[in-house]
Amino acid sequence: MESGGRLRALVVPSADRFGLARVIIAIRISVVVSIIVFAAIGPEWMRRHPVILGIVLAGALTYSAVLMRYPALELRRTRYAWLVAAIDLSFTLGLVSLTGGAESPVVVVLPLVVIASAARLTLAECVVLALVAGAGYVAVVEASGEPSVDLAGRAQALWWALYLVFIALMSGGLSVLLERENESRLQALVEAEAERAAAEEERDLRARLLRSYEAQQEGLQVLLHEFRTPVASIDALSEAIESETMTPTDRDAAIKLAGRHARHLSDMLDALADVNLSRQPSFSSGRVRRVDLAELIAEAGDAAGVRPPRLRVSVDPDVSSIQVDAQGLRRVLTNLLENAARHGRGLPIDVVCERTEHRLSIAVADRGPGVPQDKIGDITSKFVSLSDRRGTAGLGLWIVSEIVDALGGTLRFATRDEGGLTASFTIPVN
Numbered sequence: 001m002e003s004g005g006r007l008r009a010l011v012v013p014s015a016d017r018f019g020l021a022r023v024i025i026a027i028r029i030s031v032v033v034s035i036i037v038f039a040a041i042g043p044e045w046m047r048r049h050p051v052i053l054g055i056v057l058a059g060a061l062t063y064s065a066v067l068m069r070y071p072a073l074e075l076r077r078t079r080y081a082w083l084v085a086a087i088d089l090s091f092t093l094g095l096v097s098l099t100g101g102a103e104s105p106v107v108v109v110l111p112l113v114v115i116a117s118a119a120r121l122t123l124a125e126c127v128v129l130a131l132v133a134g135a136g137y138v139a140v141v142e143a144s145g146e147p148s149v150d151l152a153g154r155a156q157a158l159w160w161a162l163y164l165v166f167i168a169l170m171s172g173g174l175s176v177l178l179e180r181e182n183e184s185r186l187q188a189l190v191e192a193e194a195e196r197a198a199a200e201e202e203r204d205l206r207a208r209l210l211r212s213y214e215a216q217q218e219g220l221q222v223l224l225h226e227f228r229t230p231v232a233s234i235d236a237l238s239e240a241i242e243s244e245t246m247t248p249t250d251r252d253a254a255i256k257l258a259g260r261h262a263r264h265l266s267d268m269l270d271a272l273a274d275v276n277l278s279r280q281p282s283f284s285s286g287r288v289r290r291v292d293l294a295e296l297i298a299e300a301g302d303a304a305g306v307r308p309p310r311l312r313v314s315v316d317p318d319v320s321s322i323q324v325d326a327q328g329l330r331r332v333l334t335n336l337l338e339n340a341a342r343h344g345r346g347l348p349i350d351v352v353c354e355r356t357e358h359r360l361s362i363a364v365a366d367r368g369p370g371v372p373q374d375k376i377g378d379i380t381s382k383f384v385s386l387s388d389r390r391g392t393a394g395l396g397l398w399i400v401s402e403i404v405d406a407l408g409g410t411l412r413f414a415t416r417d418e419g420g421l422t423a424s425f426t427i428p429v430n
Helices: 002-011 016-043 048-068 080-100 105-118 123-144 151-242 248-273 293-304 325-341 373-378 396-407
Strands: 287-289 311-314 321-323 349-356 359-365 410-415 421-428
Touching: 016 048, 016 105, 048 080, 080 123, 105 123, 105 151, 123 151, 123 287, 151 248, 151 293, 248 293, 287 293, 287 325, 293 311, 293 325, 293 349, 321 325, 325 349, 325 359, 325 396, 325 421, 373 410, 396 410, 396 421
Parallel strands: 311 349
Antiparallel strands: 287 321, 349 359, 359 421, 410 421
16 A cells, blocks of 8 residues: 555645646746836836736736646646647737837747746647747737847847747757656556565465464464363273272263263364364354353363362352353363362362352462462463473463453452462353
8 A cells, every 4th residue: 555655646646746836836927027027117118008018917917826726737748738838828929029029028938938838748749839939929020010120130030939949849858858767767666566565475475374384383282282181081080990999889980970071072073173264273162051060160170180179169059050161161170270280289279159140250279389470471371381390381371361261251360378379260151
């Protein structure tokens, strides 16, 4: 858009070009005013026709004022170019005739008329105008009937006519050269802008490819992180089930828990199928369904390896049946409990759930070393780990932040006075 604006500035009349046109019109007005002053204080023979001279000068001033009001008439190659040139020439020849004919000082304005026409007309048209101006001046000199118009005076008039043609050729030729130079500059600018646009498109393409690659890598990291916990749990449960020391009651509970993990993996595979073409991780593709929050927390605790009595849960009675994106909420709880278990030094982990109208608030508090207050804002950054313990490459809390945001909720972290970290989030529920 910026380059297009620069190109249009060269081909579309702008305020700056109108300003230059007004400067030229101001010079035209100055010439008319100078003729008025010279006619008033000059020789008596310049005022032989005072009434007609006054009318013509008033018309010239009015004409200049009209041009000042509409400066576009002064621009090159307009449909009014010949009209403006013809009016200029008519006023000039008329003033030459009224102020002394062959002896009129206004004759010096004729070259200005030719030069001005070179800026509006083609070279051939400018030469034609010069020939008309020369012929008109010779006719004015012959029609003046002055006794001083002898052979030398006629020769001088012819010389002026030839001189006007020379001026037309020179000024018109220079105008053509300037026009060609401007066209060459415009063409060079167009080519430069085209090359620049191509370079920008190439950079944008490289940036998009890089972002796509990074998104794929990021998605792979997320998938590895999310699948690791349920797979590890199922593996541990399968070993326990094969153990001969397990009682039938414990085996049934283990099989039921393995089934929960299998359903969790199935839900995540469904989410993976819904990942959009940009290949960015899907954080909110779960389906809204009615769940018991206490059971969901127990499932998340099992997946994270945290069970009572270490896991201490406090829930409101009215959260036994809520409609929510169960998969997304379970992923949030699993990651938060995993993080609390990893850094909680084996101490109890508290989960407190409250519901207010259509909002569900859950807080997960551990009793680990905590996080310095000035580092709280960094713990949800991608690939950032503030602990020296081996974990999830700094993705767990970032995933939590992304899922909570996708669920339309808010996430906060705070240090506990008695030590540890509290992660609390609020999401909409029905």
